Each structure stands twice: as C-alpha cells, then as structure tokens.
Amino acid sequence: ELYRHVYTMLASSKIGYSLIHSRPKRNGSVRNSTSIMCVHNQVRSRHVPLKRVTHRTVTRYRVKISCDTKRARHTLIKSSADSHGLLDTQDARFVRARIPVFLSILFGYACYYLTRNSLTFTAPAMVASAALNLDITSIGVITSIFPLCYGCSKFVSGVVGDILSPSLMLGGGLIATGLVNIAFGASHTLPLFCVLWAMNGILQGFGAPSCAKILTSWFAASERGTYWGMWNIAHNLGGFLAPILAGTAARTLGWSWGLWAPGLIALIVGVIIVSTLKDCPEDKGFYPVEPESKGRNDTKAANTSNDQTLIQNLFNNVLSNPFIWGLAFTYFCVYVVRQGITSWSVFYLIKEKGVIDAGAAAVRVSGLELGGLFGSLIAGRISDGLISSSNRGAVGNRIRVVIGYLIGVATMLIAFKMVPSGWPVTQSIIVFMIGFFLYGPQMLIGLCGAEIVGRRSVGASEGFLGWIAYLGAANAGVPLSLLVQQYGWDAFFTALLSACALATLLLAPLVDAKSYLQRK
Secondary structure, eight states, X not given: OHHHHHHHHHHSHHHHHHHHTOXXXXXXXXXXOGGGGGGTTTSTTOOSOGGGOOHHHHHHHHHHGGGOOHHHHHHHHHHHHHHTTOOOTTOXXXXXXXXXXXXXXXXXXXXHHHHHHHHHHHXXXXXXXXXXXXXXXXXXXXXXXXXXXXXXXXXXXXXXXTTSOHHHHHHHHHHHHXXXXXXHHXXXXXXXXXXXXXXXXXXXXTHHHHHHHHHHHXXXXXXXXXXHHHHTHHHHHHXXXXXXXXXXXXXXXXXXXXXXXXXXXXXXXXXXXXXXXXXXXXXXXXXOSSOSOSSHHXXXXXXXXXXXXXXXXXXXXXXXXXXXXXXXXXXXXXXXXXXXXXXXXHHHHHHHSOXXXXXXXXXXXXXXXXXXXXXXXXXXXXXXXXXXXXXXXXXXXXXXXXXXXXXXXXXXXXXXXXXXXXXHHHHHHHHHHXXXXXXXXXXXXXXXXXXXXXXXXXXXXXXXXXXXXXXXXHTTSHHHHHHHHHHOHHHHHHHHHHHHHHXXXXXXXXXXXXXXXXXX
C-alpha cells in the first residue's frame, strides 16, 4: 500500500515538482515541502540536493521508505489523498466528524428494532387485558401482517432511497414508526391494530437501506467491514433492549406503555437524526472517502447514472449484475438457516434432547445473539485485513471470509445434532458458535452487495437483497415445520446443511470479484 501511494505521488506533477526542488539540510530536516517529510529518515545521511536525484534513485528511495515511521506513512497517504481530491480518513477533524455519524446510525437502527419488537413483549399484557378481548389467535393475526409488509417495503424503499436523502429516510422513518407505536397504544380494536402494524412494517423498511448508504459514503473500503460489523451490533442492541423496555413498561404501567415508551424514544432519536446527521462527507465540507470516477469516460458514465430513473437504476446497475443474483440466492440460503435455528432450536431441544420446558431450552439457546455480535465484528475485521494485505478484488476477499464462516456453520450444525442430551453446557457453547458463524455471512453479504454496485445504487442493491432474504426466512417457517412432521429432525438438519452447501457453491464464482471502484 505504501509503494502504491509513493508511486501515485511521483506521478502527480505538483508532488513531483516539490520533490525535485526540495533540498535536505545537514541536520536531516527538509524544507520547502511537507510531502518530503515521508523520506526524512532515509535522506538523513545524504547531503546531495534532491534536484540532482535521477528517477532511478528516486525509485530506490521508494523501496527504502517501507520501514519508515507511522507519522511518515500518515503524511505520505495524506499528501497522496490531497493531490487527488480524496479524503484522508485518519485526519483528526474528519474522525471527530464521523463519530456522531456512526453513533446516529447505530442507535437509530437499534431504535427501529425497539419499535419493531415492542408488540412481541407487550402481547401477553394485551391478552391479559379484559377490555381488549384479544386472544393468542388475534395476536397471531396482527403479527402475521408485519413480515409481508416489511419485506416489500425494504425492497421498494431501497430502490427509492437512491434518490432520497438517507439521513432524512432514517430519521423520518424513525419518527413515523414512533408515531405508529404511540397510535397503536391508544387503539382498542383488532382491525385498527392490524392496519397500524401493517403501517409499522412498511416504515421499518426505511432503516437498513439508508444506513447502508450512509456507511458506504462515510467509510472507505479498507475499513468498511469493521464499521459495518460494528453497526450490525444495532440488531443485538435493539433486540436486547426491547424486552427490558417494552416488557417492563407493559407489566408495570399497562399494556399501552409497552408501545408508548419505545415510540417516544424513537420520536426523540428520529428528530435528533434529522437535525444533525449528514448524508456524506461532502455535506460537512470534506472530500469523499473514495473517488466516484477516475477518468473522462468514467465521469460521463457517472453523469449518465445520475440521469437514470429509479427503474433504470434498478435494472441497469443491480438486476443486470450476475454477482448480485449470486449474492441474493446466497442470502436466501443464509436466512433459511438463520430463521430455522431461531425458530426451531427450542423445539428441537425439547423433543430430541430431553430438555424439561421451553424456559430451560431458551436458556441454552440464549447465546445465539451474543455469538452473532462477536462473529459480525470479527468477520468485518478479517475481511478488512485481507483487503489491506492483498491485491485481489475487495468483494472477493470478503466472499472468502463468508465461505469460511459457512463451513463453520455447517460444522456447528453437525455438532449440535451429535452432542449428547446430558451435556447442557456443551450445547450452549455450540449454539453460541452457530451464532458466531451465522451472523458473519449475514453482515458481509449485505456489505458485498453495497460495494459491488457502487455508491449510487446501494439502496436498490440492499433493498433487493433484503427482499430475497425475507423470502428465505419465510421458507424456514411452514416448509421446515412440514419437513419435521413428515420426516423427522434428521431431515431438518439435512435441509440446513444443504442450504450451507448451496450457499458455498453459489459464492465460488465470486472469490475474485472486484468492487465497483476497482472495476472502474
């Protein structure tokens, strides 16, 4: 990476001029050019004016520079970035500006999960309320509407989001879903409950595509996996806070407060996001973290992309890309496994492993989300490390990590099937490792979809992938239950292992795939 930046600097006329006309003093310091600071230690013992240095000697300096200090490396990268109108992502002002951006999308999306799961932990109090006259079947009718609306909304909002402000979508959607939760808590009839929860499903689709667009705008490819994994904690954070907030409020203050409390928090956070969050570094006066184009032809292509309609953008930049289809079908398989484990692992432990009741089984599978948290963070970090240390395609490097994780999922599924009934601690550890290996691919496939289409089509890509993933989750419900009823739990694990194998085969052609910027 260091060699590449030196070469880029020498290719620039401005940097080259300052390099040739700078002269080192006898004490080793360099005057006239801050860009020469990077070779300060290398020319300390040389008292020859740099204007006499030939290109061949400069090349020798370039090779020797690889052992320079961290400060010199930072100066070098900064000089190269400035000369090309790009942002130095290690600049102190930019780092300070980026912290509130990341916190906004992290806590913003966690609040989406609060308002999404509020009904789940308020429902027992609603059934217990004689005034509502609801039973479990009524709650099932309300909740069954949500997935259908959410899946369609995620696709549509992703496509539409490519022409809208992602910060406005994120904050505005959060305000709207907060208002829906408040209205739900003030309602008392089943038809109105159904309508409001369908509206909530539609509004929930605004969250993920807008966060993905903001992440790709503020974080460069070499670090994006790490921050994408950290943002993915929002799923776990929201899932952790929902039962504490909604469940406690419903139990102590009445069922309405189980929805009002998350709704009020969503309102406050949404207003803060709309007021403060910026879509991209350019809105704060910084350079972009990555170039949109590199030449005249690419600039024309970018201008053409700006003029495309929503449908043209969807078909030309997303649906026409065969790699997107490979990622989509892989996502389908991953969500079959994820939803299958989350929905049926408790039943499996009770029926096959002799666990006494659902409470005891839930304790054994409680580590799934925690394992997913660590798995997402480490998967993003590993993929960033591969990108920084190799010249292969950025997307391909992340795909290699996904394949490794899928092999880990398959191994843990076999272990979960084979572990003896009397080993509860081992069962809990295996479930933790299933979550570890399962949530890494879930996070990285979405990131690959964002990087492979470019910044202008991130919303459409994420929306399409999310819709296909939802179809996979839907197929983990009734189809898997019928499979278990007809053929037993051996067929259940065979189906999940087959999904892992199919996902690995679908990803094989993508192991050398390049990102949108690398292709340009």
